[in-house]
Amino acid sequence: MASSISAAAKASAAFAHKKELAAPAPHRAGSSRRTKPCRVRAVASPARTPRAPSSTGSVKTAMTMTEKILARASERAALEPGENVWVDIDVLMTHDVCGPGTIGIFKKEFGEDAKVWDREKVVIIPDHYIFTSDERANRNVDILRDFCLEQNIKYFYDIKDLSDFRANPDYKGVCHIALAQEGHCRPGEVLLGTDSHTCNAGAFGQFATGIGNTDAGFVMGTGKALLKVPPTIRFVLDGEMPPYLLAKDLILQIIGEISVSGATYKSMEFVGSTVESLTMEERMTLCNMVVEAGGKNGVVPADETTFKYLEGRTSVDYQPVYSDAEARFFSDYRFDVSKLEPVVAKPHSPDNRALARECKDVKIDRVYIGSCTGGKTEDFLAAVKVFLASGKKVKVPTFLVPATQKVWMDVYSLPVPGSGGKTCAQIFEEAGCDTPASPNCGACLGGPRDTYARMNEPTVCVSTTNRNFPGRMGHKEGQIYLASPYTAAASALTGYVTDPRDFLM
Helix, strand or coil, rough: CCCCCCHHHHHHHHHCEEEEECCCCCCCCCCCCCCCEEEEEEECCCCCCCCCCCCCCCCCCCCCCCHHHHHHCCCCCCCCCCCCEEECCCCEEEEEHHHHHHHHHHHHHHHCCCCCCCCCCCEEEECCCCCCHHHHHHHHHHHHHHHHHCCCCCCCCCCCCCHHHHHHHCCCECHHHHHHHCCCCCCCCCCECCCCCHHHHEEEEEEEECCHHHHHHHHHHHCCHHHHHHHHEEEECCCCCCCCCCHHHHHHHHHHHHHHCCCCCCCCEEEEEHHHHHHHHHHHHHHHHHHHCCCCCCEECEEEEEEHHHHCCCCCCEEECCCCCCCCCEEEEEEHHHHHCEEEEECCCCEEEEEHHHHCCCCEEEEEEHHHHHCCCHHHHHHHHHHHHCCCCCCCCCCCCCHHHHHHHHHHCCCCCCCCEHHEEEEHHHHHHCCCCCCCCCCHHCCCCCCCEECCCEEEECCCCCCCCCCCCCCCCCEEEEEHHHHHHHHHHHCCCCHHHHHHC
16 A cells, blocks of 8 residues: 555555455466465455355356456456446556656655555556657656656566667567566456557456556555446357458457447457467457447457466466356357458548458558557568568558567567568568568557658558547548558558458468
């Protein structure tokens, strides 16, 4: 708890009482085998008779994954959509854009000398406005650094030398991908972040959502947040994934189907044989954009793919939960993925869906491959697959921004299948693309005018990012077509919005 707390935060004293209760067996880090039930410490729970584990066996009240996660975190036997509950937070993330504001609120409400509730559960990641000469942007990172030193924050991924990101071993890059790579995303937990795309972490079978600076300031001091339990929409995706589709096509298809308000304050749960076949990075893409449909959070059930990804990344035990067969869903949507085609979201909304082949007459000026949505290792491997198949050079400037330092290293070191040992970087160079930039959020959200690849003119761009509102990537008259890495690479080769099947089939 904070050492100095204002009247507004004194209510947190009510959470000091602790007791024990039975809980589902935790998943041991580095193991995919479940162990016998154990006893855990819980906070602010009224006395009750211990109940059977919620993730296995019979339950009195059937619940969805999201309801179970929030029930565990609020020490409730059961929850229903619409209930407001105080939830214990497992991880709080903030970055250079919202961090200074969050810190300011924390100090105002809890006192200048207050301490964060748990220095190992606050993760601070500079990533948005990093490689710029803008003094205010640079000041934001300085504020984060001073606070982390003051609070002895364990997980602060700092950057000091802006001339060469590689000289900063602690620097990671885009927060949502760094959270996953550094083992901060774990099944059954609650992760909050001061960024709307925090929902990315739902790919790990956890509740993850974005919050504002005020809420984050309160969490920073108490480790708790007041959340309303969302109803769950279930998306069942079955069928074999065609070789010309990626998860970006799937989520754009879904958003186009339900609209940007179709899942407002609802959980979006993704299940089905197609989802089970996706890699963790593709699952991240799926969950990353649920907020573009108004979703409170997105979630994918944890499985062996999840557990294997987490091996060696975390030493923290975690506890997966799964929706009960009798759980009540707000609605169901079913898709036969084998029948879907590559799609794009036309300007100026993520739900302005169109088939890529329907936009073949749209002339473009540039292509951007990067961001938390489309700047992961597998996104770049997908792009080079198209370049490799074509053997041609790009006809428009093609900008590449790896999400994290690890992704950047993969681009320069991993051999591309079927290339004779070449790396992504070599194939990109042969295709005439720009040299991969320093890892950060880049032009995804515009940023200072000197941000790499920012749209400073009213150009037309095909981008693997997540939003295409006016001004999102810079110029307010710019036009952004959201697309998968396959479609982005194909479009770079022709200078028009292009269906990747032209090169992959």
